Amino acid sequence: MSSAVRTYRYLRLAMVVLVVMLLASVVRERLASGTGCFEASVSAYVHTPAQGVFVASLVALGVCMIVIKGSSDAEDVVLNVGGCLAVVVGLVPTPDPATCTATPIPMQLVPEQVANNVGAALVAGAVGLAVTVAVALRQGDLRRADLMTRRNLAGIAVSTVLLVVGLVWFVARRDGFVAHAHAVAAIGLFACIVGVVGLNARDCHRRGAPARRYLVILVLMVVLGGALLASQWFGVALWLLLAEATAIGLFAVFWLLQTDELWHVGTRAVGSDA
Template identity: 45%
Template sequence: MTTPDPATSPDNAVKTYRYLRLAMPTLVVMLFAAIAIEWGATGRRCLQESISAYYYTPAQGVFVGVLVAIGVCLVSIKGSTDLEDVLLNTAGVFAPIVAFVPTPKPGSCRSVPEPLLDTAAGVSNNVGALLVMGTVALVVAALVFRREAANGQARRALGAGILVTAATIAVGAVAFFAARGPFLEYAHYVAAFAMFGPIVGVVVINARLFGEARVGPGASSMEVYRNRYTVIAVLMVAALVLMYGWSLLVGWVHAVLWIEGVLITLFAVFWSVQTAELWNTLSRGARTRR
C-alpha cells in the first residue's frame, strides 16, 4: 500500500490557506499593539494625525513589516473568481509601497526625537529594490503562463494578473525615475487608495458569492446581499465618506487616523469572518466543486 505524500496532501493546502487568512488579522493586532505601546509612551493626549505617521516613531519597524507581510498574503491567496484574484493581487502589490513611501506629514507626537535619516534616500533604496523584485516576479509569472496547461479560465486569470502587475510596475517606475518629487509627495496616498479600493471590491464579491450560495438561484439582489460581508463593505465605505465629510465641516485633526483605524479594523474583521467560513476549504470555488 502506497503511503500518501504529506507534502501533496489536500489537507496541507487547506491549512496553508487557513494560516494565510489568519495571518492578516493577527498582523493587524501587532500593528495596533505597536501603536498602543507608542501612545502609552507619549501620553494619552498625544496622538499622531494618522496611522501612517507612526512610520516616524519607534513603531516604524512593525508598520513596515506588517504591510509587507500583508501584501505577500494578499498576493498568495487565490481568489474564488478571476476578478477577485486580480483585486487581491492589486491590493497586495500596492501594500509594500504604502510601507516604503511614508506620508510626507511626519507629525509631532512621538516618544523619541525624529530619526535623522534621509527619508528620500530610504525610499530610493526600498522602492528600487521593490521594482527589481517586481520585475523578476513578472518574468517568472510570464514563464508560468507559457507553461500553464490549456485551461482557458486559469490562463485568463493569470494573464490578467500579469497585465495588472506589468502596468503597475511600468507606471510606478516612470513616476519614480522621472518625477521623484511628486512621487515622494503623493505615492503613499495613491498606493493607500489603490490598496483599499480593491479590498472593498473583494468584500463585495464575497458578499455576492456568499449570498448566492446561501439563498440559491433566482433570488433577488436584496436577498443575495443581505449578509455579513455586505455589512462590512457598507461600513468601509460609510466610514470613509462620513468621517472625511465630518472633518471638512469641523476641521477634525485626527480624521485620517480614525478613518485608517476603522478601515484596518474592518479589514481584519473581514479576514476573520472568511477564515471561519472557509475553515476547511481552499475557496468557495473549491467547496462548490466538491
C-alpha cells in the same frame, strides 16, 4: 485535510495577526510617548519608534494578499493589486511629520529610504512577474485559446501596467513620488479592500449568512470612506485616525469571517460567483 487548506487558513489568520501587531504598536507608542495625544493618522506612526512594525506589517500584509488565491478571477486580481499597493504604503512614508512623539524619526532620511526600499521592491516585482510568466508558459496556461488563458493574461497585464507605471513615476518624478505615492497607494489599497469585500458579498440572497456578513462589512467600509473624505474636507484629524483604525480592524474581521466560512475547503472554486 490537505496542506493547501491549512495554507489558506494560516495565510488568512496571519493577516489578522499582522493587523493586531500594527494596532498594538500604535497603542504602545501612544502610551510610551508621554505626549497625551495620538498622531493625526495611523500612517504618521511611520515617523515614530513604531516605524519597524508599521513597515513590516504593511509589507507582510501585501505579500499575503498577493500569495493567497482569490475565490474568483476578479478577486484574485484585486488582491494582487491591493497587495502591491500595501507594499508601497509600507515602504513610502507619508510626508506628514509625527507631532505626538517624544522621539520622532528624522524626516530628512525619507528620500534615501524611498530610493533604496522602493528600488529593491521594483526589482523584486519585476523578478516575480517574470517568474509568473515563465511558470504559466511552462504549464501551457498562456497557450490555450480558452477563457482561463484570457483571465491569466488579464492578471499579468494588470500587474505589468502597475509595475511600469510605478517604475516610470519613481524614476522620472522622484520628488513627486516621495511626496504623493503613499497617499495614492493608500487610497488604492482601501479601494481594493472594499472591492474584495464587495465581491464576497455578492448574491447574499442566494449564499445566505456568510455573504450577508460580508455585506455588513462592506456597508461599514463605505461609511468609513465617507468619514475619511469628511476628515480631509473639514480638517478633523481625529476622524482620520479613528476611520483608519476602524477600517484596519474591519479588514481583520473580514479575514476572520472568511477563515471561518472556508475552514474546511480553503477556497471556493475559481470562477465562481464570489
